[in-house]
Structures are given as structure tokens and as C-alpha cells.
Amino acid sequence: MDFNLTEEQSMIRDLAKNFADGEIIPRAAAADRAADLPLDIHAKAHELGLLGVNLPQSCGGPGLGNVELALVTEQLCRACLGIGTALSTNGLAGEPVILAGTPEQQKEYLGRLARGGFASFALTEPAAGSDVAGIRTAARRVAGGYELNGSKIWISNASLASFFVVFAKTDASAGHRGVTTFIVERDSPGLSVGEPLGKLGQKAAPTCEVFFDNVFVPDANRLGAEGKGFQLAMETFDQSRPMVAAFGLGLIQRCCDEATAYARERVSMGKPLIEHQAVSHKLAEMAIRSEAGRLLTYQSAWMAEQGQRNTVQASIAKAYTADAAMWCATEAVQVFGGMGYSTEYPVEKLFRDAKVLQIYEGTSEIQRNIIAREIARKSA
Numbered sequence: 001m002d003f004n005l006t007e008e009q010s011m012i013r014d015l016a017k018n019f020a021d022g023e024i025i026p027r028a029a030a031a032d033r034a035a036d037l038p039l040d041i042h043a044k045a046h047e048l049g050l051l052g053v054n055l056p057q058s059c060g061g062p063g064l065g066n067v068e069l070a071l072v073t074e075q076l077c078r079a080c081l082g083i084g085t086a087l088s089t090n091g092l093a094g095e096p097v098i099l100a101g102t103p104e105q106q107k108e109y110l111g112r113l114a115r116g117g118f119a120s121f122a123l124t125e126p127a128a129g130s131d132v133a134g135i136r137t138a139a140r141r142v143a144g145g146y147e148l149n150g151s152k153i154w155i156s157n158a159s160l161a162s163f164f165v166v167f168a169k170t171d172a173s174a175g176h177r178g179v180t181t182f183i184v185e186r187d188s189p190g191l192s193v194g195e196p197l198g199k200l201g202q203k204a205a206p207t208c209e210v211f212f213d214n215v216f217v218p219d220a221n222r223l224g225a226e227g228k229g230f231q232l233a234m235e236t237f238d239q240s241r242p243m244v245a246a247f248g249l250g251l252i253q254r255c256c257d258e259a260t261a262y263a264r265e266r267v268s269m270g271k272p273l274i275e276h277q278a279v280s281h282k283l284a285e286m287a288i289r290s291e292a293g294r295l296l297t298y299q300s301a302w303m304a305e306q307g308q309r310n311t312v313q314a315s316i317a318k319a320y321t322a323d324a325a326m327w328c329a330t331e332a333v334q335v336f337g338g339m340g341y342s343t344e345y346p347v348e349k350l351f352r353d354a355k356v357l358q359i360y361e362g363t364s365e366i367q368r369n370i371i372a373r374e375i376a377r378k379s380a
């Protein structure tokens with residue numbers, strides 16, 4: 001067992017770290033206030049080769065692995081969860097194309113991502129989030145393809161996407177076996193995108209509704225077989241949840257860094273906060289969660305990279321880091337006292353940003369359902 005990063009992994013981690021420190025941290029608060037993704041940051045990250053590092057070389061990507069992707073993701077999200085999420089969303093949208101795309105689909109759509117384009121993953125609907133099998137967007141067979149009707153909500157980067165990976169029902173009576181996946185061009189007649197939704201945190205990452213009104217999708221844009229969409233979504237999450245764990249890891253590390261620096265500086269009752277045991281124990285707890293989260297995240301990413309089934313490990317990593325990030329952000333605000341509540345210091349943003357980690361890509365409750373189901377299956 002070797003826990004060391006390779007030279008290449010250290011290099012890409014350091015590149016991402018320097019970029020995050022130099023380009024993202026100084027702009028994060030303003031991007032959050034403006035609720036706007038600075039597109040020049042996206043362009044610079046693309047230029048440096050920090051986006052889509054796992055895209056296959058055959059499609060113009062760097063062809064690195066899931067561990068490298070996690071290392072980069074962690075650094076971007078340490079700097080700003082909003083900007084980091086927006087810069088990482090293509091990973092979620094691209095994964096189904098990597099897993100199930102034909103060579104032509106991969107060349108076209110992964111190629112767009114490798115050239116710096118945006119895409120969105122469109123699964124959640126107003127009446128069905130955790131209940132994936134309950135989606136209602138309908139895909140009706142017509143000559144030469146399908147016609148989509150329905151709507152999606154909370155779709156990250158929808159305002160920027162040039163295409164959407166959309167999950168819809170080809171058979172409304174077949175439950176999860178009736179779900180099929182489609183690649184839908186943004187400029188398809190009948191497709192429209194709503195204004196970005198107002199949010200508690202992660203404001204620099206746009207999230208919108210998407211509407212389908214008799215949208216024609218040609219047969220060539222069906223992704224995988226009819227009825228295999230639910231399975232494809234679950235296989236996608238096995239790849240993407242370690243990355244959401246890396247989002248949480250970045251946020252946890254930032255809480256550790258900010259709270260430690262403040263606790264060294266701020267004096268109370270004649271000594272720095274860090275010398276008060278009640279405060280230093282909070283920092284120790286953050287370090288415990290950071291180390292444990294890091295091991296879980298890298299392990300689940302590594303398993304995905306090795307082609308091993310990682311459903312449980314991905315859910316454990318995602319649930320653990322999400323809950324730990326929320327805990328660390330709450331305690332970081334506490335270490336800052338009143339200043340933790342002020343928009344002048346970064347920890348109130350960490351607190352607002354952290355919450356969504358327990359919600360998207362499967363809530364913390366759903367991760368526990370998955371873990372419990374897998375334990376029950378194994379012990380049966």
C-alpha cells in the first residue's frame with residue numbers, strides 16, 4: 001500500500017493549488033456577491049489544462065485518471081465552492097458519454113468539452129429528485145427519433161451549456177426500467193432555459209430550470225439503449241460522487257486554514273484563541289475530518305479509476321465529507337465569533353456554500369440508504 005502521490009499527481013495538484021490561490025481566492029467573494037461565474041477564470045483554467053483532466057486523449061482530453069481529477073477538484077473548491085462547482089460540472093455531464101457514448105458521440109460531445117465548452121446533466125425534476133425512477137419528462141417515439149416534453153430543475157451550468165444529457169421516460173409504466181438518456185443540443189427548437197435560480201450559497205455557479213416543449217432528438221443522440229438510463233445515472237454517480245467528496249474536502253481544508261490562522265491572531269483573555277483548549281479542540285476535530293475525508297475520497301476515486309465497483313465507497317466518501325464540511329463550516333464560524341457572521345470574512349460564505357454538499361448528487365439520507373442497501377445485500 002503506497003499513500004504517496006506520484007510526481008505527476010503532485011505536479012497537477014500544485015498547479016491547481018497555485019491557480020486556486022492566485023486566480024480564484026481573490027475573486028471568490030465578488031463572484032459570490034454578483035452571483036456570476038467569471039468566465040475568464042474558466043478560460044484560464046482551461047488554458048492551463050486544469051479542466052476535464054480525465055477526458056480521453058482520443059477526444060482531445062489529457063487522459064488522466066479519477067485521482068488526478070479529485071486532486072484538481074479539491075483545490076478549485078478549496079478556493080471557492082461556487083466557482084469550483086461550475087468548473088467541475090462538465091465532469092458530471094461528460095461521464096455518461098464516457099460510459100455509454102458511441103465513438104461518434106464521444107468525439108463530438110467530449111471533444112466540445114475538451115475544447116472548453118460547457119454541458120449539463122439534467123436529471124432532477126420539480127416532482128422528482130431523490131426519486132429518480134419517478135421522473136416524468138416523456139420521450140415519445142417519432143419518425144427518426146424522439147420528442148421530449150417536460151421540465152428539469154436545479155440544472156447546474158444550464159445557462160452556459162451547449163448540450164444537455166437528459167434523462168426521460170420512454171415507457172412511463174416501467175418504473176426505473178423506463179428511463180432513457182439523450183444528448184440534447186442547446187439550440188434544439190422547443191428547448192428553453194430559465195433564469196438562474198436564487199440560492200443560499202455556491203452563488204457563482206448558475207443553476208436553472210430547463211423546459212422541453214416538443215423537442216425533437218434524433219436517434220443518433222440517444223445515449224445507450226432504451227430503458228438503460230437509470231442504470232447509466234447510477235454508474236455515473238459512482239464516478240462523480242468521489243468528485244463531490246473532493247468538493248467537500250476542499251471546503252473542509254479551507255475551514256481548517258481560515259480557523260487556524262484566525263485562532264493564532266485573535267487574542268482573548270490574554271492569550272491567542274488557539275491556546276484555549278475549547279478552541280484548539282475544534283481545530284483538531286477539523287484536522288481529523290480532513291484526514292479521514294481525504295483517505296475516503298482518494299480511495300473511492302482510485303477504485304473508480306481501477307474499474308472496481310465503488311458504489312459503497314463513493315457513497316461513504318460523499319456522505320462523510322458533506323457532513324464533515326457542514327460541521328467544519330459551522331465550527332469555523334464559531335471560532336471567528338461575531339466576525340464569523342460578517343460578510344467581511346470568508347467563513348460565512350463557507351457556511352452558506354457547505355450546505356448544498358449534503359443535498360446534490362444524492363442527499364446525505366440517500367447515501368445512507370445506498371450504504372445500508374449494499375450492507376444488507378452483502379450479508380444476505
Ligand SMILES: Cc1cc2nc3c(=O)[nH]c(=O)nc-3n(C[C@H](O)[C@H](O)[C@H](O)COP(=O)(O)OP(=O)(O)OC[C@H]3O[C@@H](n4cnc5c(N)ncnc54)[C@H](O)[C@@H]3O)c2cc1C
Nearest residue numbers: 121122123124128129130154155156359360361362363365
Ligand atoms: C445547487 C444545486 C445544484 C444541483 N445541480 C443539479 C444538476 O446539475 N443536475 C441535476 O439533475 N440535479 C441537480 N441538483 C438537484 C439535486 O440533485 C436534488 O435537489 C437532490 O437530489 C434532492 O432532490 P430534491 O430536491 O427533489 O429533494 P427530495 O427528493 O424531495 O428530498 C427532500 C428530503 O427528503 C429526503 N428523502 C427523500 N426521499 C427519501 C428516502 N427515500 N429516504 C430518506 N430520505 C428521503 C431527502 O434526503 C431530503 O432531505 C442540484 C441541486 C442544487 C440545490
